[in-house]
Every structure is written in structure tokens, then in C-alpha cells.
Amino acid sequence: MSPAVALAAAVRLEVARLLTLRSTVVLLAAAALVGALGAAGFCALGARTDLGRSGLLEALTAGSAVGLSLTGVLAAVAGAAASASDHRHGAARAALVVVPRRGALLAARAVVVGSWSSVLAGTSLVAATAVVAAWPGEPLWGASPRLAVLAVPLAGFVALVALHGLAGCALASLLRSAPLAVGLVVAWPLVLEPLLRLALPRASWAEAVEGLLPAAAAVRLVALPPVASGAAGLVGPLAAGLALAVVVGVVAAGAAARFVRRDA
């Protein structure tokens, strides 16, 4: 079985896995709900107070640029569940029997989890857009930059959710626990990274490092361009995305090394 044939077979298998579970539809509905509720919340807030030029972006991304991305957490749950089924339900063994190439299975898992997370992000965006468009008075449109300016942070949002999915998948594989993996994804921006920041010394290099930490990079990835590149120590969306991708890549590499070396 050549690597290309094995990869195609593994992708087919991963897609079939997604399509044969009810939880797939549940996750899609949850992503739409998160998008819609987030948008409704920001629209309601925007009707009472001025949210500034980023109000529309926050509404469309369910607040992903102000901290924890709920759509991202959903993607992390999906990714972690995919990994958890490997050891809880023997999914890795069943897959290896028909596609006996671990590298192909890993690559296919990354492709499908990343793509599926992007679909969740897209669903959330569509639902949020529908709510914002239908909200009486359209309170957020006035101060917002043009859609062309929003395109970069919205693309960043999709990338952020995809990285959340991959992180959930890799962490669950590494830790062998889906709840622990999702817990870590949630706790990182809320607890762990703030603690880490407190531990950093007051120096210029520390400021640069601080901007590249995962939660900070996630915020920059979804921030409007002038904010992201304005002040010293702040990185642009591309650098933020790369920094985040490196962190997820390191975790994924650890998980891959474990999967390749260990018995299935």
C-alpha cells in the first residue's frame, strides 16, 4: 500500500467516522447555537452601549477576540473525542487493520479534524451573521470597518477554531483523556497563561514572548488589523497564527511520536 493510497484510504475512513455518528449533527447544531447566542448577546449589548469598531467582529466570532473562543472549545471537544475513541473504543486498532500505515492515519486525522473544525467555525459564523443581520436596528454595523477589513480576522477566527480542534485531538492523544484535554484548552487562557505572565520578568524580551503565548496569540489572530500591529510588543495576525501553530504542532508531534511508537 503506497503512502498516497494509504492517505486517501485513511481520509475516507475518518470522514466515514464523522458521518456515521449522531454527535456530528449535535456539534454542528451547537456551533450554530454558540454563534447565534454570541451574536445576540453582542447585539443586545451594542444596542445599549457603544462597542466601538470591533463590536461587529466580536458578535460574528462569539467573542473570540476577547478571550476564550467557545466555538474553539467545541472544536477541541470534537478533536478530543476523536482521539479518545482511539483508546476507549478501539478505533485506532480497527483503522490500523484496514490501513496499516500509522503515518497516513495521523495525517488523515489532522486533515479531517482541521477541516471539520473549520466547518464548525463556518457554521458558527453563518449563524452569527444571520442573527446580526436580522437584529432590529443593526446596532453594530455603523462603527464597524468594511467587510474587506474584517476578512482577515474572520479568516483568523476559522484558523483559530481549526487549531483548537487539532490541539484538542493532540492533547487527548497525549494525555489519553478527553476531559483533561478539553479542560486544559479551557484553563489555559483563563488560568494558566495569566499565571505564566505573572512569572515573566519585566523586560522587553518578556513582552515579546508574552505576545506569542497561545492565548495572547489567539486574541491577536482574531483582532482587527490596526490593533494587532499598532503597539510595540504586539504581533500581527500572521505571526500570532504561526506562534499558535507552532505550539499546536509541538503538542501534535508529541502525540504522533507516542502513537507511532506505542502498541495500538
Add this chain to the structure above:
Amino acid sequence: MIEALSLTKRHGSRLAVDDLTFTVPDGTATGLLGAAGSGKSTVLRLAAGLDRGEGRVLFDGAPLARCPRPAAAVGVALDAGSLHPGRTARGHLRVLAAGAGVPRRRVDEVLEQTGLTGVEHRRPGVFWRGAAQRLAVAGALLGRPRALLLDDPLPALDPDGRTWLGSLLREHADGGGSVLLTGSRAADLAPMVDALVVLRRGRLAAQGPASELVAGAAASVLVRASDAGRLTAAVLRWGGGVEPLPDGALVVTGLDIAAVGEVARAEGVAVHELSRREADLDAALAAPAEVALPASDLLGSSAVSA
């Protein structure tokens, strides 16, 4: 043809499988027999490429990873109970079919073949063990494989299910395929296979035609005597084998019941009990490791395709 060559697997410092070599020729079914923990499942997992170990398993001359279409080379049924609770029987097979590159209509065929058409839309939570086992077999059959590997399929099946599986495996072997299935009871396994490979703590204890191994293992005599040591020495002089049991009794192999009685009388040893032992491979496998396995005497004398 399935060829296992010098298979070795270590779990830390413990040898789970120790330099195991055997062959399952085309057109035959072979049973891998051993007590729990003897290494049977590990052998199958090594064969399927799931476990990392030493040695090789070849299917028609090639390792599984090198087969152009693995599902057409080998069908594997392991972990019958390991099913995603949210996926239906049909969904489970659809996933495997997608990976194996077989058309969806093949899913319907194997559902029919394994008698699962009535439960195809059910989820494992409402399955009975037999259905889960049939589903595992259905998954193994998807790619119309030349070789079948089945891990301990019998305990989950009722008598009808066993008859069905026996017919299925016989048909597969008669069609030129090869079958390797594991089990822990010789009485269950032997009627379904042509040959047995007996494992004891990961090592090859015996191999040969199933009928010969079972018959050979059954030819033992249980004797309780006033002087076990003297009787043991005498039996050994007469060419028999002796397996001492913890309660002081002796299991004599290689001599029939009359011969054992004669030996005891000639030695002047009082016999308190003398009976043909119905012990078979199962009893031998259940015995402690330090006690010699009667069937091990057969190793080499009746080995086939080693």
C-alpha cells in the same frame, strides 16, 4: 498462507511471546490455543501490525503493510466488544468499508452473511455479545480476504453461532483461504480447525494436527500411590512421563492404565487410586507453568509445517 516467523514480544522484562514460528497453509484452519495470558491475542496483534515486536508475519509472502490492498489480504476480528457506543452496526461497517476501499453494497452482503440484517441499525449498547462478535467477523469479511484472523470468537457465541462460525471458517478454508483463530478451550477449538498451535506462557508448547494433539493429551493416567517417589522412578524407567500434582497424585503419560498398574505391582507400591485421566489440553494448559505440559512431548514428533 500465513507465516509467523520468530515472533517475539516483550512487555517490559516479561516475554509475552517468545520466538514463535508457525505456518497456516492455504486451505486450512489453525487454532492458536492457550490459557489466558499465554500470548494468543498478542500473536494476532503482532500479525495485524498493532503491536510492536520482533519477528515477522507474512501473508502470501508479504507483511500486511506491504500488501497493495490489506483488507483483501487479511481480515481481522479483534476486540469484538470495542465498538463506539454512538455508531450503529451498519455505521461501524461503513467506516471499515470506507477505509478498506470496498463498495457500500458489500456492507449489505456481510450483514446478510453474518445474520445481522435485523440489528444493523442498532447501537452496541443494545447488542448482545453474540451480535458484537458477528459484527467483528462481518468487519473481517468486508474485503473478501485470503486470510482470516479471529481472536477468541467462541465464548461470545451460542451453540448456533458456533455452528455458523464453524461452517463459515470451513467454507473459507475450503475455498483456498487460511484461517487463524485463538481460543482457550481445546474442546471448543479442535473441532473447528485442522491444526493446533499450543502456547504456554508465550512459548510454543506443541503443534500438530488437532485430532492428534487432543488424543495425545488425553492419554494420561491418574494414580495415587503409597510411595509416589518410588513409583515415579519406576514409571520413568518404563519410558513413561510423570507429572506430580500438588495433592501428591501423579499424572502418568506414555503408559496406559494397565501398564501403570503393572508397574506399581512390580515395584510393590500400594495403589490407592488408578484412573484414566480425562484431562485434555485444557487441563494441561490450566496447570501451573512449572509442571510439565503433557502435550509438549508431542512437539517435534507430530509437528506440522513448523
